[in-house]
Amino acid sequence: MTKDETDKPLLKSLAQRLETDPRFMAYALTLYRRQEGIEVEELAQSLGLMPEMMARLALCLRPDADSPQFAAQVLEIADYTLADEGRLANLLRQVSGLEKLGRIQQAPATGVAEEENVTLMPGLLAVARDRDEAEEAQTPPDDNEAGE
Amino acid sequence: MHARLLGGTSVTVTSEIAETFLSPVSNSLRKDFPSLGDPHLIETAVEDALIAYFNNPARFDPRRGSLFTYLRLLARSRLLNLLAGEKKLSAPEKVVELEAVESVYEMTDSEFAGPEDALARRESDDATWRKLRELFTDPIDLELIKLMMEGVREADLYAALLGLSSLPAEERAREVKRHKDRVKKTIQRKYPRGET
Numbered sequence: 001m002t003k004d005e006t007d008k009p010l011l012k013s014l015a016q017r018l019e020t021d022p023r024f025m026a027y028a029l030t031l032y033r034r035q036e037g038i039e040v041e042e043l044a045q046s047l048g049l050m051p052e053m054m055a056r057l058a059l060c061l062r063p064d065a066d067s068p069q070f071a072a073q074v075l076e077i078a079d080y081t082l083a084d085e086g087r088l089a090n091l092l093r094q095v096s097g098l099e100k101l102g103r104i105q106q107a108p109a110t111g112v113a114e115e116e117n118v119t120l121m122p123g124l125l126a127v128a129r130d131r132d133e134a135e136e137a138q139t140p141p142d143d144n145e146a147g148e
Numbered sequence: 149m150h151a152r153l154l155g156g157t158s159v160t161v162t163s164e165i166a167e168t169f170l171s172p173v174s175n176s177l178r179k180d181f182p183s184l185g186d187p188h189l190i191e192t193a194v195e196d197a198l199i200a201y202f203n204n205p206a207r208f209d210p211r212r213g214s215l216f217t218y219l220r221l222l223a224r225s226r227l228l229n230l231l232a233g234e235k236k237l238s239a240p241e242k243v244v245e246l247e248a249v250e251s252v253y254e255m256t257d258s259e260f261a262g263p264e265d266a267l268a269r270r271e272s273d274d275a276t277w278r279k280l281r282e283l284f285t286d287p288i289d290l291e292l293i294k295l296m297m298e299g300v301r302e303a304d305l306y307a308a309l310l311g312l313s314s315l316p317a318e319e320r321a322r323e324v325k326r327h328k329d330r331v332k333k334t335i336q337r338k339y340p341r342g343e344t
Contacts, residue, residue, distance in 0.1 A: 058163075082293065
């Protein structure tokens, strides 16, 4: 058994422990997978990632989508994991949107407002996804949002 | 790595630390506890140690020992606690608190030669690298990927490798990015949907 083969279960196990910690990519990846109803392998493919890189990605700290350093941090992770930075950025923005919507849902509200939030939720998520996809389609492959 | 974690200047550093220390610390504890009933206790203890360090990196003082030694002692104390819990020991003095070990981690690392050693072993031994070598035959491409995966951010290093140092800064940065994107695209083509 090579070192890599012995390392991977340890890294995966640690990544699983960090799935509940919002500071880590493991949390964002899990939230995204649950939202999209996809498995780890499908997520790796959608990020243009070698499957072996998933634990490496999950153990990174999570860039804040609202931070001025967001693009640079996404690029840092994308280089480190050989992932597509445009797709990674979209995933993180979508997760950030989900969290914000989750907070709206949990916020104290009048009965009517709460009902409106619940009704709006699926539509807002679809709009957020469509916007990300539209942005990605408009971005030339060699000129994604994270610069050198 | 510790300085980068402490300074909050890197988002990949936690992953680098885990890749560098998880296996060596686990192996070291296995030598100390060769006949544990539940081998997963060691994994849990080492994970606990890393998580504790990620949560509070300032508690590690590099002047008093290496990060390997620190993590090993944290993990060892956690393991003793887990074992005590498993055996339902009632003697509290036998339970070592995480905090208690932090003043006594002055020791040498005979089992760990440092992050550079771990990186070298990782590269030479790694299944990921075997796949990458199948994909890329150009040694410059492999060196480029190595720099990327080691978290190197200095554009000048990439430019020197790619023979782009003489270009104006803006063009150099653009060309470096083009090369990085090229290797990523090659990997993405190799792993299309349905092939994992």
